[in-house]
Structure formats: C-alpha cells, structure tokens
Amino acid sequence: MSIDPALVPKRKLFTGALMPAIGLGTFGSDHISPEIMAEAVHGAMEAGYRHFDCASVYGNEASIGPVLRGLPRQQLWITSKLWNDKHAEADVIPACRKSLADLRLDYLDMYLVHWPFPNFHPPGCDVTSRSPAARPYAHEQFMKTWRQMEKLVDLGLARHIGTSNMTIPKLELLLRDACIPPAVNEMELHPHFQQRELFDYVRGRGIEPIGYCPVGSPARPERDRTPDDTVDIEDPVLVEIARRHAVDPAVICVKWAVQRGQTPIPLSTSRGHYEANLEATVRDPLSEAEMRAIAGIDKNCRLIKGQVFLWKPDQSWEDLWDLDGAIKQ
C-alpha cells in the first residue's frame, strides 16, 4: 500500500513552506537498533511518508542518511535537533554540520533546539541521574544559542529553526528577542495530554505545533513510566471510536492529531502500523462529535517529564514546565 504524498495534508509555515502534517518519529530509545530504524524509514518512504523527525541524540542519523538518498532532496522534509551538550556558541554550527554529514544532506528543512536547557545526561541513564553542571533556564544563554541557530538559516544549512519542550514564559522571551522566530515548537501531544493553552498560544503566533508521543508512547522504557501514567490507546472513548472505524486506537490518535491541527510524528517500525498511520491522514475522517469526545478525555498526563534535566536535589519535574507562568530558577 502506498499513499500519494500530494494527498497528505500540509502545514503552511510563516515562510510559506509546506510541511507534511505527519512525520515518522525515529527515536528508537534503547530497543530499536539504528539499522531497524533505517529500514523503517525506507519502508515509510515507499509508503508515501516525506517527513522524518530525526535528532543527533537518537544515535541513528548515520544509518538513516543513506536511505534518504533514495528520493530527490526537494521531496523530503527532514528535521534534526541540537542536543543539550552543544548549546555553547562555538558548538551549534558544527553540531548541525555533523547531523548534515550523518544524514548525507546539504541542508535541513528544520533544525530544533531539542531542550531549552544545556543540561547533559548520558543516553539511557536512570531518571534519578542528575548532572552536577545542570542549571535552570538562562535566557541570555539561550539567546546566544539561538543567534547561532539564526546563523544556520543565513548560511543555508537550515531552512527553518524551531524549539522543542518550551513553555509559554520561555517562548514569550524568545519571541521578544529573536530575529528569526521559531517556525515550530515540538511538544508532547496526545489525547491524554492535549496542552490546550500552549497549543493555542503557539498557533496564535504562527508557530506550528509538532506533536511527539502522539499515540502515548506505549513502548517507552520503564525508566520513563510512573504509576500515575494513563494509557491513551486503552481509553474506552478511543477504543469505541476505533471499533467504529475498524482501526487500532493508535490510528485514531493520529487522525485526531492531524484534524485538530498539530503535526504528529508517530514512531513505528511495523509496516502495517506506519502505513495505517499515514492512511489515517487521507481517509475516513473523524466526525465533529468524535473530535469533541476526544477533546473531553484529556487527563493532563505528561509522559516525558524530563527529570534528568533538573538542576537541584529534591526538585520536582514540574519545575521544568513553568506551571505557574514563571520560569523556575
């Protein structure tokens, strides 16, 4: 099965560029090898995907790169991300060049600052792990990183730049000070975590929301689970809508995301699943009543809490997300 990429909905960015409204996630965590992920990217390209969400920290860009050569560059939308240990002014451009070399590309369609903190932790570490060098968000520091991101646009190495894991107070400062504003904000979005306020905020300012963990990341590692986490794909509302449409509840999460106006980036290495997710964007839309029903099952359940980026002992992960409207120090 393959879907004509021309039929897949697009998001128009402030530059006028059209970004496919679904991408394939490529974060295999510690259970998907770079080779398997690259094979999924290959299969997804055959299925009609044109948008791939990559990052240097996912450790598989060098395996994905050769696969991307399979299509003319202008047909693809490739995102990569600056990892937290490369925020220093001198590191940003070389880090982007390294991703470009690994991905075998001359330019990225989108380059994101992966997290607003330069706090480093080793991949795969336990949630209790804390870096002694970790510190709170420092806007002046972040702007130094952002100026280098802007240079990437000037150099033609990135067509757009954007943010990830930002909050409204941090975006307020960035929008005040940026010469080139973020074109997207990548953020956790799924039916049990709809982030209405931030979703409306970014859309209201011409920033497209990219939704990660769109089906509730059911295979995330044990270290990213807490006892209070809910499971989207077991939600009776989603299960019933899925039964009506004769698809997996995961597919309903993708349909809902695209119809709501975000760009989901579901990860899948199963051909049947990634094909179904792409098909979800072009066929059999949810009714208004179904969209309303899903809007009603938000549980404010953040799955990626970011504990490893905390900078003080005995801090709660909520401090990363500026819940009371002020940037936590």
Ligand SMILES: NC(=O)c1ccc[n+]([C@@H]2O[C@H](COP(=O)([O-])OP(=O)(O)OC[C@H]3O[C@@H](n4cnc5c(N)ncnc54)[C@H](OP(=O)(O)O)[C@@H]3O)[C@@H](O)[C@H]2O)c1
């Ligand atoms: N910016 C950030 O900080 C950030 C953070 C987290 C994630 N991300 C990005 O977001 C992407 C997606 O997040 P995620 O991987 O955590 O979670 P996700 O996409 O919500 O969930 C992926 C899981 O769902 C399963 N799945 C997908 N489609 C399915 C279908 N149609 N039917 C049944 N099962 C299905 C996959 O299994 P199968 O492989 O068997 O299909 C996989 O185990 C990542 O890969 C990464 O690119 C970004």
